[in-house]
Amino acid sequence: MLDGNWYKQVGLGPIYEKVLGGERLSLDDGERLFACPDTVAVGALAHHVRRRLHGLSAFYVMNQHINYSNICVNGCRFCAFHRNRGEAGAFELTIEDVLAKAREREGEALTEIHIVGGCHPDLSLDYFEALLRRIKELRPGLILKAFTAVEIAHFAKREGLTSREVLVRLRDAGLDMLPGGGAEIFSPRVRSLLCPEKLSGEGWLDIVREAHGMGIRTNATMLYGHLETPRERLEHLDALRRLQDETGGFVCFIPLPFQPGNTQVEGVRPTTGVDDLKTIAVSRLMLDNLPHIKAYWVMLTVKLAQVALLFGADDFDGTIIEEKIGHMAGAESEQSLTRSDLERVIREADLEPVERNSFFERVR
Amino acid sequence: MTSFDLQEIMAGVLAGRRIGPDEAWALYEEAGCHELGLLAHRRRLSRHPEPVVTYVVDRNINYSNVCACGCRFCAFFRPPGHPEGYVLSRADLAQKIEETLSLGGTQILMQGGHHPDLPLSFYEDMLRFIKERYPIHIHAFSPPEIVYFARLEGLDAAAVIARLRAAGLDSIPGGGAEILVDEVRRRVSPNKCSAGEWLGVMEEAHRQGLRTTATMMFGHEEEPRHRLDHLFALRELQDRTGGFTAFIPWAFQPRNTAIPRLPETAVSYLRLLALSRLVLDNFDNIQASWVTMGPKVAQTALLFGANDFGSTMIEENVVAAAGVHFRLSADEIRRIIRSAGFEPRQRTMAYEWIDGDSGQ
Numbered sequence: 065m066l067d068g069n070w071y072k073q074v075g076l077g078p079i080y081e082k083v084l085g086g087e088r089l090s091l092d093d094g095e096r097l098f099a100c101p102d103t104v105a106v107g108a109l110a111h112h113v114r115r116r117l118h119g120l121s122a123f124y125v126m127n128q129h130i131n132y133s134n135i136c137v138n139g140c141r142f143c144a145f146h147r148n149r150g151e152a153g154a155f156e157l158t159i160e161d162v163l164a165k166a167r168e169r170e171g172e173a174l175t176e177i178h179i180v181g182g183c184h185p186d187l188s189l190d191y192f193e194a195l196l197r198r199i200k201e202l203r204p205g206l207i208l209k210a211f212t213a214v215e216i217a218h219f220a221k222r223e224g225l226t227s228r229e230v231l232v233r234l235r236d237a238g239l240d241m242l243p244g245g246g247a248e249i250f251s252p253r254v255r256s257l258l259c260p261e262k263l264s265g266e267g268w269l270d271i272v273r274e275a276h277g278m279g280i281r282t283n284a285t286m287l288y289g290h291l292e293t294p295r296e297r298l299e300h301l302d303a304l305r306r307l308q309d310e311t312g313g314f315v316c317f318i319p320l321p322f323q324p325g326n327t328q329v330e331g332v333r334p335t336t337g338v339d340d341l342k343t344i345a346v347s348r349l350m351l352d353n354l355p356h357i358k359a360y361w362v363m364l365t366v367k368l369a370q371v372a373l374l375f376g377a378d379d380f381d382g383t384i385i386e387e388k389i390g391h392m393a394g395a396e397s398e399q400s401l402t403r404s405d406l407e408r409v410i411r412e413a414d415l416e417p418v419e420r421n422s423f424f425e426r427v428r
Numbered sequence: 429m430t431s432f433d434l435q436e437i438m439a440g441v442l443a444g445r446r447i448g449p450d451e452a453w454a455l456y457e458e459a460g461c462h463e464l465g466l467l468a469h470r471r472r473l474s475r476h477p478e479p480v481v482t483y484v485v486d487r488n489i490n491y492s493n494v495c496a497c498g499c500r501f502c503a504f505f506r507p508p509g510h511p512e513g514y515v516l517s518r519a520d521l522a523q524k525i526e527e528t529l530s531l532g533g534t535q536i537l538m539q540g541g542h543h544p545d546l547p548l549s550f551y552e553d554m555l556r557f558i559k560e561r562y563p564i565h566i567h568a569f570s571p572p573e574i575v576y577f578a579r580l581e582g583l584d585a586a587a588v589i590a591r592l593r594a595a596g597l598d599s600i601p602g603g604g605a606e607i608l609v610d611e612v613r614r615r616v617s618p619n620k621c622s623a624g625e626w627l628g629v630m631e632e633a634h635r636q637g638l639r640t641t642a643t644m645m646f647g648h649e650e651e652p653r654h655r656l657d658h659l660f661a662l663r664e665l666q667d668r669t670g671g672f673t674a675f676i677p678w679a680f681q682p683r684n685t686a687i688p689r690l691p692e693t694a695v696s697y698l699r700l701l702a703l704s705r706l707v708l709d710n711f712d713n714i715q716a717s718w719v720t721m722g723p724k725v726a727q728t729a730l731l732f733g734a735n736d737f738g739s740t741m742i743e744e745n746v747v748a749a750a751g752v753h754f755r756l757s758a759d760e761i762r763r764i765i766r767s768a769g770f771e772p773r774q775r776t777m778a779y780e781w782i783d784g785d786s787g788q
Contacts, residue, residue, distance in 0.1 A: 374462065
């Protein structure tokens with residue numbers, strides 16, 4: 065039923081041909097996909113690509129999120145998580161605090177600890193090196209996915225080192241991989257409005273390129289649904305696609321719907337389900353060289369994330385405990401999911417749950 | 429069922445042909461989620477070519493939570509004599525209606541339980557009290573309540589409907605249908621009216637000129653085939669009366685109930701919704717349920733066969749009792765509808781667009 069004729073009828077005939085032929089889509093193609101009212105047809109096309117890449121597997125990870133601090137010098141307007149030093153709600157964990165959090169879940173068969181925080185004015189690179197070393201000692205088998213490119217740039221600036229020197233020291237201390245955060249939207253226009261103090265889009269891409277060059281793999285994100293245009297979303301995807309052509313170092317792409325609650329971005333309402341599904345589908349179709357697309361249930365809700373597994377996403381993320389960044393901005397999703405919850409949701413979508421590690425290697 | 433047969437069935441649906449139980453079963457079991465959605469959306473667009481999604485501004489008023497029925501899936505009721513049982517006072521009722529009108533509301537959905545001590549005259553007086561004071565549509569008393577009132581009074585359902593109608597009842601909500609299969613009803617709601625009685629009340633109401641809706645609550649102890657039986661029973665009645673305005677499927681919410689299981693997932697909901705549109709080819713309107721599925725999935729349902737976003741639910745107690753709390757303003761509902769590519773229109777219970785509402 066979903067053949068070339070169907071796509072011709074909804075105005076996507078040439079795009080359908082390109083996708084089936086494995087040909088790269090242009091930014092104009094991407095705009096046509098965003099503009100097509102038949103979101104289910106776009107989703108079905110993305111699902112076709114997702115099946116070509118991953119069959120019916122839907123991945124998840126058993127992981128723990130730890131936020132070491134929310135104190136941040138950047139003050140991005142879209143962020144409900146950050147605090148100034150001394151402000152109510154500001155927190156900063158000692159290494160012992162972080163270890164205590166890791167110990168709380170010592171009995172669980174985790175494969176990953178995800179660690180991010182703000183750009184803290186005082187915490188030194190020694191602190192982060194010790195943090196990684198001590199966690200590695202405690203849980204030697206776990207993959208430490210820590211510090212966004214924005215944090216790496218901040219550490220470098222604070223220490224008067226190059227970002228490469230920072231990455232080398234952190235890798236020696238146990239860093240295995242970088243998460244994809246801080247990419248936001250690369251558009252300088254939007255960045256100047258939302259996060260003028262933050263590392264630029266070019267800067268983000270440079271640090272990630274450097275990490276990939278050293279063999280440190282990373283994820284990539286896109287924060288959407290604030291002030292950006294569809295074209296700016298597509299330019300963001302294209303920048304990631306070009307870097308991936310160069311390095312091959314990206315593992316997973318994570319589109320993050322902006323949550324306006326408790327932020328300083330006014331007059332913007334939360335993204336809707338159809339926009340979320342369309343963005344995931346278009347991401348799958350545009351990012352032909354990036355292996356995995358995540359349906360991050362913390363931001364989407366579990367219900368919509370399940371649907372997203374049929375609209376181009378192949379990863380459901382994990383059993384996150386104590387998620388703070390999305391929930392402080394009003395995300396209405398659950399705080400955590402058990403393995404059996406995750407597997408059931410995946411099976412109910414007629415897909416096969418596969419536990420993975422950070423690099424998407426099968427765990428079992 | 430071979431894939432060739434499935435292709436034939438899908439081609440038949442696209443050509444506008446009516447499907448039978450075997451074809452519906454094949455689609456439900458074998459068709460992909462995208463195919464079901466696209467077929468249902470095509471059907472919806474051929475019935476409603478204008479790109480409009482409707483919604484209603486109303487309030488659910490539960491005049492009482494006292495109920496002798498004791499359905500296992502219900503987190504709302506309190507048995508007679510329970511300290512948390514209540515019957516709403518006239519003053520509270522008036523205040524709730526005034527608030528509804530001040531928010532642009534056009535109707536109230538009024539339902540309660542099976543209260544063993546209230547006579548039919550209580551309900552007649554309540555309807556008259558409202559109608560004498562307020563210009564508001566009263567959508568009230570699901571078939572199980574009507575059957576129960578009839579039993580208490582020693583009347584038949586037709587006489588009860590006639591008396592309630594004379595007192596001001598405008599239409600009947602489709603609640604209490606649960607799954608219209610007696611072997612399921614005996615398990616989950618043994619004291620509630622039978623499937624035949626439910627359908628009989630609706631047929632009689634339609635005969636007396638009252639419009640009604642129909643619901644389905646799925647995902648408890650029924651088998652998938654029972655869901656199809658339910659849809660076909662509704663289609664058969666609708667062929668004879670044409671009195672149903674809309675069908676509203678919603679997923680059982682298990683918290684605080686006596687049926688321990690996990691709630692239906694979004695994909696399961698969307699598949700059933702799409703199938704409903706395909707089977708119920710004689711129903712104009714299929715409603716999405718944001719109250720149970722959340723706004724994101726309910727919006728997605730507008731591409732899986734639904735053409736109505738339901739109600740603003742100024743007040744909702746029954747699903748909330750099962751621990752599910754979503755809130756949406758009329759403004760937010762309009763934004764969600766627009767964002768899915770449709771024009772929002774406020775409607776009445778009869779699915780007429782309200783004049784002067786430009787959807788702003």
